[in-house]
Amino acid sequence: MITAPGCAEVQAVPAPVAAPGEVVVDVRRAGICGTDVELFTGEMAYVLSGVATYPLRIGHEWMGVVSELGDGVDPAWTGRRVTADTMLGCGRCRRCRRGAQHVCAHRGELGARDGRPGALAEKVAVPVTALHALPDTVDDAAGALVEPGGNALRAVRGARLAEGDRCLILGAGTIGLLCAQFARATGAETHVADRREGALDVARDLGIEGVWSADALPDLPWDAVIDASNDPSVPARALGLVEPGGRIVCIGLAGSPSLIDTRDLALADVAAVGVLSASPGLAGTIEAFAAGTVDPRPLVAATVSLEDLPAVLAGTRPEGSGPGPKIHVRMDEPGR
Template identity: 35%
Template sequence: MTHAAAVLTGKERFALTERTLSTPSTGEVVIEIRTVGVCGSDIHMFHDGRIGNISISEPLVLGHEFMGVVTHAPDGARDGDGQPLRPGNRVAVEPHVACGHCRECREGHPNLCTDHTFMGVFPRDGALQQKLIVPAHNCFVLPDGISDIGGAMLEPLGVALHALRLGHVTVGDRAAVVGAGPIGLLLVQLLRLAGVTALHVIEPLAWRRELAATTGATSVAAAFDTTEDSRYDVVFEAGWADDSVQTSALLARPGAKVVLVGIPGDDRCTVQHSLARRKGLSLIFSRRMAHTYPECIALVERGMVDVDKLVSDVFPLDQVQRAFERHARYEEGVVKVMVQL
C-alpha cells in the first residue's frame, strides 16, 4: 500500500510523490505521522543540498522533529522509557538511531555515535510522509496533556536541554543567548527555570526579541553593545554559527563557558583567537541530544515549558514548499513552522 510523501528532489524544490512502506524488522513499529516541525538544519538541506559534510545525492524525505500514532507494534514492544507500545499510542520519536555498541554509545553518549543514522538526513528518509517505520525504543508515549504540536516540539526542546546541561548553569549565574529562533527561545525558558539572575538575548528580528522578552529574558538587543555587554558567566550560541560565534565570545566574561549549538551553512565558524584565548573561554560544542525525552515530556506536561507558544505557522503536507519558503525567508512573524498531516 502506498502513502503520500513530500520529497526534496533538488535545491529548494519539493515534489509530492507516493511511497511504498516496507515490512518492519524485529523491534520496529509503524507510525502514522501527524505533525512535523521544520528545523534550521532542514533549511540548510533545502537551501544547499547538504548539512555539514553530508550531501544529498538523491531525492530525500526531510523531517526529524515529529510525532504520530502507532499503527503496528510487535508483541512485547516497549518505548525508550520502558512503557509498552500498542497500536493507537501517540508517540514522539527521537530521530537519532545509534548503533548501541561503539565506545561512545557504551559510555552513555549515543549522540556522538560514529555508526548512526538520523531520520531526515541522507541517506535515511524522515517524517514528511504519512507513514514511517522506526525502532520501538526511539518512541516515547505521549500523555494526553501534550498536544500533537507539543509532541513534535520535544525534539528541539531536547536539543536545548542537552545544551543547557553542557553549560553547567548554576543558580545565580548571568546568562546570554545569541539567536532567538526556536532553540534559543527554548533555552530562554530553561535558563529561567535554572535560576539565572540575568538573561540577555541578542536577536536581529524584532518579533523574536519580543517573544524572548515575554518568555524569560531580562534584556534584549538587536546586536552586541560594547558599553553594556561582556559580563556573562555562560553564553549559548543558537544562531547560524556565523558572526554569532564571535558575538557569543564578546558577551562572555573572562573564564566563562560558551556553548555552540548552531550549525554554520559553510561548515566553518569563526571566533577571534586572541579574544577567546585572553578571556580563557571554554568553547563547548553541542551535538543533538542525549537522554532527554522523558524529562522534556515532564517539563511540557507540567507546564514548566510552553512549546506551543513558539509555533507561528501550521501548513498541510501539500503546502510543504510554502512552509519551507516562509521559514527560509524569515518572513514577518515566523518563529516555528509546523507541517500537519
C-alpha cells in the same frame, strides 16, 4: 520528497513496514527546521559530504501514535502517543555502548541521512529503542517540539547555570527561544539578543527578562553565552563577551567556518562546549513540557497541510502566520 535542490513535491510512496524491533507510527504533527530548509536548498553539510542524497524524505521533529509492531516489540506500545530520537546509532560500537549513540560514526539520522526516511509523511518506521512516550499533559504541538527542545536543554545544561547567574543567548530563533525558557527555569537571569525585531518581539511575549538588539547589548558581566545563531562571527563574539571563568556554548551552525582565538579562551579560563543532537535531552524536555516549566507552543506560527509544504520550504510564509519562528504540518487533518 525533496527530489533535487530547490525541488520538493508530495509523492505516494510504499507504506513502511515494521521490521523486527521496530514500530510504525501514524504521524500526527511534524515541524520544519533550518536543517530541512538547508536540505531543500542543497546547502546542508550532509548533502555536500554525500551522506544525504536525493530523493530525500525529510522530517525529524515530530510526534504520532504507534500503529504497527515488528517482531519482538512489547504490545504495550500499541496506541501510545510518542516521539522518537533522531539519532539512530549502530548499537554495537564503543560510543553506542557508552550511551552516546548520537555521535556514532555509523549512525542513521531520521530524515537527514540516507537510509532512514523522515516523518513528513503519514507513517514513519523507527526502532522501538528510539521511542519516547508522551504523557497526556504534552499535547501534539508540544510533542512535535520535543526534538528542538532537547537541543536547547542540552545547551543550557552545557552552560551549567546556577540560580542568580546571568546568561546571554545570541539568536532568537526556535532553539534560542527554547534555550531562554530553559535557562529561565534554572533561576538564571536570562537575556536574548538578535538583529530581527520580529524575533525579539516573540522573546518579549515569552516574558524573557532582557531582550536586546544584537548591536546594542548592555555592558553587563555574562556568566555564560549561548550561540544559537547561524552567524560565523558569533562564537568569537561570545568569547569576547563571557566573563573569565565562564562558559560559551555553541549550538548554532553557520554555513562557513567560525574562528576563535584559543589564546583568549585559555587566558580567560573559559570553557567552550559544542552541542550536537537532542538525544540526551529528550527525556528531560518531555518532563519540562509536561510540568509546564517550559511551554514551546507559542513558538508555532502556523500549522499547514503536507501539500502546502513545498512552498514553505521555498520560503513562502503561510498566510495568517503568527510571529513565532516554527511552522508545523498536520497529517491528520488539513492545515489551519
